[in-house]
Amino acid sequence: MLLEDVWLRYHRGGPWVLQGIQLETHPGEIVTVQGRNGAGKSTLLQVVAGLLRPGKGRVRGRPPIVGWVPERFPADQPFSAYDYLIAMGEIRGLRASAAAQAATGWIERLGLEPFRDVRLPELSKGTAQKVGLAQALLVPPRLLILDEPWEGLDAAARALVPAIVGEAAANGATVLVSDHRGETARLPGATRWTVADGSVTAVPADPEEQCVVEVVMAAGEVTAFLAHLHSQGVRAQVRS
Numbered sequence: 001m002l003l004e005d006v007w008l009r010y011h012r013g014g015p016w017v018l019q020g021i022q023l024e025t026h027p028g029e030i031v032t033v034q035g036r037n038g039a040g041k042s043t044l045l046q047v048v049a050g051l052l053r054p055g056k057g058r059v060r061g062r063p064p065i066v067g068w069v070p071e072r073f074p075a076d077q078p079f080s081a082y083d084y085l086i087a088m089g090e091i092r093g094l095r096a097s098a099a100a101q102a103a104t105g106w107i108e109r110l111g112l113e114p115f116r117d118v119r120l121p122e123l124s125k126g127t128a129q130k131v132g133l134a135q136a137l138l139v140p141p142r143l144l145i146l147d148e149p150w151e152g153l154d155a156a157a158r159a160l161v162p163a164i165v166g167e168a169a170a171n172g173a174t175v176l177v178s179d180h181r182g183e184t185a186r187l188p189g190a191t192r193w194t195v196a197d198g199s200v201t202a203v204p205a206d207p208e209e210q211c212v213v214e215v216v217m218a219a220g221e222v223t224a225f226l227a228h229l230h231s232q233g234v235r236a237q238v239r240s
């Protein structure tokens with residue numbers, strides 16, 4: 001996907017929030033979008049998602065299935081969490097049975113079972129955010145855009161975000177994740193876009209970047225697992 005000389009302002013005569021943005025993304029790429037409050041991260045993500053039209057320039061090659069997780073899930077809708085997800089699945093072209101299966105799968109994975117039949121306006125912000133996350137993933141997206149996905153989530157759900165992002169990218173999706181709190185440090189190996197003063201600076205992923213991964217596993221499997229890691233050139237040691 002290509003952003004070609006993209007300019008955006010909200011009102012005629014207003015300030016240009018994005019000024020001549022030139023960027024490229026590839027299938028399987030994870031991009032973190034950083035910048036201070038009000039820098040234009042959400043604006044950029046909405047342009048990439050196709051929710052805002054550039055005033056000048058264009059976005060080319062946007063993948064057909066876009067999963068969009070807004071910063072604030074619009075929970076003022078008269079559905080239960082389950083019915084909403086079913087309806088969203090059907091809107092995306094799933095048959096009723098496939099929509100029910102996808103909705104149930106994400107409800108379980110995100111720990112939403114107790115809220116399955118609760119109406120959206122009655123959900124806490126964090127729980128509503130989870131429904132917002134689930135709706136974007138009902139049909140595997142080719143472009144997944146998460147605007148501050150950690151906001152309001154509980155610890156268990158926060159820990160799931162990197163796994164969800166990694167799985168989408170491994171399936172060939174381009175994934176964009178915005179962040180103003182440094183949470184994207186949980187996404188090693190990502191391309192970094194920094195938004196400031198209407199411009200975006202892109203820093204490609206550093207293949208030599210080092211990070212520490214914690215793995216919990218059965219004690220009996222540790223020796224073989226370490227041997228495998230060492231054979232792959234990975235430094236690994238046991239800490240108990």
Ligand SMILES: Nc1ncnc2c1ncn2[C@@H]1O[C@H](COP(=O)(O)OP(=O)(O)OP(=O)(O)O)[C@@H](O)[C@H]1O
Pocket residue numbers: 010017035036037038039040041042043044071180
């Ligand atoms: N709907 C809108 N109408 C007018 N101006 C807007 C609108 N949405 C955003 N802006 C302005 O555009 C600029 C960029 O806002 P944006 O929400 O994209 O920043 P952000 O980096 O995502 O900020 P945050 O981290 O607070 O979410 C800000 O000056 C903001 O006030």
